Amino acid sequence: MRGGPRRVESPVLDAAQQAVVDHTTGPLLVLAGPGTGKTTTLVEAAAARVEGGADPARILILTFSRKAAVELRDRAALRLGGALAPQATTFHSFCYGLVRAHQDTDLFNDPLRLLSGPEQDVMVRTLLEGQREIRSIRWPDDLRAALTTRGFADEVRAVLARARELGLGPGALDAFASRQGRPDWKAAAAFLSEYLDVLDMQGTLDYAELLHRAVLLAERTPALAAAYDVIYVDEFQDTDASQLRLLRALAGPGGTLVAFGDPDQSIYAFRGADINNTLDFQGAFPGAAVRALTVGRRSAANLLAATRLLTTRMPVPRLPSEAVRAHRGLTPTRDGGRVEVYTYPTAGAELDDIADILRRAHLEDGVPWQDMAVLVRAGGRTLPTMRRALIASGVPAETDGADIPLRHEPAVSPLLTALRAASWAGCGRR
Template sequence: MASQDIILAKLNQQQKIAVESTEGPLLVFAGAGSGKTRVITNRIAYLITEKGISPKNILAVTFTKKAAGEMQERVLSLLKELNVGNENTPLIGTFHSIGALFLRNNAKYVGLSPNFSIFDTNDSENLIKDILVEQNIDIKQIKPKAISYFISAAKNEMVSPDTFSHHYGGFLEDITAEIYPLYQKQLLSQNALDFGDLIYLTVKLLSENERVLGKYQDMYPYMMIDEYQDTNTAQYMFAKLLSQKYQNICVVGDDDQGIYGWRGADIKNIQNFEKDFENVKVVKLEQNYRSTGNVISAATAVIQQNTLRVEKALWTEKGSGNCISVYQAND
């Protein structure tokens, strides 16, 4: 069987369109249970085997380490089936792991050495606690965790220590405005950064250093992002900077499944994708392989109350299934 037949054999018509649309910006609205991971996996294989794109020129980004690992396994398995060697593989990872890679390779431009440490949540809060004590601020009243939250939120929004007070106001925010610059200075002195810096500093690097930006744009002219509805400002800027030269960017997501607004995700990133790029091709994956008709109808009836959503018509071949029952639990 030809490689193209293997890649496309188990796909429905809309999935095939998404896989075969390799040039220019592509927006794939993938409803729940619509096989989006298969589309991304097969699209990577299609780029390599049918379009002759080197795996080294493909970047795929997702949100969790687990999702990235599963995608990597599926890509390697499919490439093996297609008799493609795995000596060169696409770069598949989370925003944070890819940011860490970029920063280690360009550490000198952000004032670090390549062997920098990455502080976890406890490390960050302990450092903030030490700074609060040094500033004679009562840590029983002002919790380090609260200050850490605002610093993290600022980095998600690409707000620097110097401009924090221009964007945030309030009692805790005013204290954070004092601590944030000291915190960043301490991190730098320890050759360390925190989780938020992995994207915040990467975006600063790409936006301020044209040579580094150009290097990565040429290295990864083909880019795919999963769960695009969950991107925050920093992640959005990362994607836009990297893709602005060749614009071969494919984003996959579903504005009906945006649940991370509390951590800075902006649903407008996927809803406004067609405004950010010219000649965007839109594909809607509407066939659901997971749920029965009654479940889909009920979910649709609820989500349709959101007047800002992109219209989608989910359907399934699974039949109506059992009626939905309602269980009301005690408080």
């Protein structure tokens, strides 16, 4: 009979990691850069509590991606044994379970369904198209012509998401728009009211509304603040206003919350992530301590020195200066590494040289293709072009499917072209 996962031995921790594991009470912000052993520290901190007699069900680990949640669950299960592993989940999964558990069965017979991004896009565009005809909402005249465009629908979706992240309902958004003299925001407030009515009628939620309702439940249900002895948060720098409110409600006054974050990796502001959640951690959680992991195990000394030159130009106010210096002054575990910077007159010249560098590394230095990587800044716009340029230059290229829009996938793009051609041919026959 097959048993559960075999337990692994506890790893050897450095002094900074051990200090985090030994933290038992109150809020703590851990400044943890890449390669500092953040995940190991988080798992060991949770394991130490379980081995000390804590109930695993009263330990909550929150992260942002399903992949990260699976990794945390697997590592905790290997460290403690499957039955003793605490819950590790994404914010959205946790919120969905919370909302489902408190769903009003008199109003909703079936479980609330989450809208996908494309489904939400279709709903918003359909409502906007209807308003162009019936004029139920007084959009400014200079915007009315744009109601049926994809760009305007994207802007409206962003406004709705930001409003709910900030805890604003239609009434509060309308009042704010009046104070600011913004008729476009007043129209958006009326649209938000109509949009929420449609969600309720369909028994659906989008991701921003899911978080908003979970926050309201957590704030209005005192028992939830007593449900967990400790909450661990991975990638805290990616949290938005709603997630911060959720954590404050779940932790309660003086509760034990251990957040791992890196202000130098705060790159998701376009999704609502707020770096001030990290910078103002001690204000949001009074009495909080701030520590840093101080050993860099992934990057060699030269790379750490180069990144240090960049981060010194990125101020992080309101955090203890000693912790910030320790966070950025990592001690490398290995020497070597090389950092080179190139500039190019055109994007095409840049692509050609990248391909040439990769070819030379493979042919002259014997570096396997699978040991090379190219990182780009904007995946949706840059990855397809980069991939075509590399393949045209004889460099085999694989891209992460999650980073490529579906319409650009090799198996999908020709199909869409064929469908467009068939559609045009059909229109011609008519």
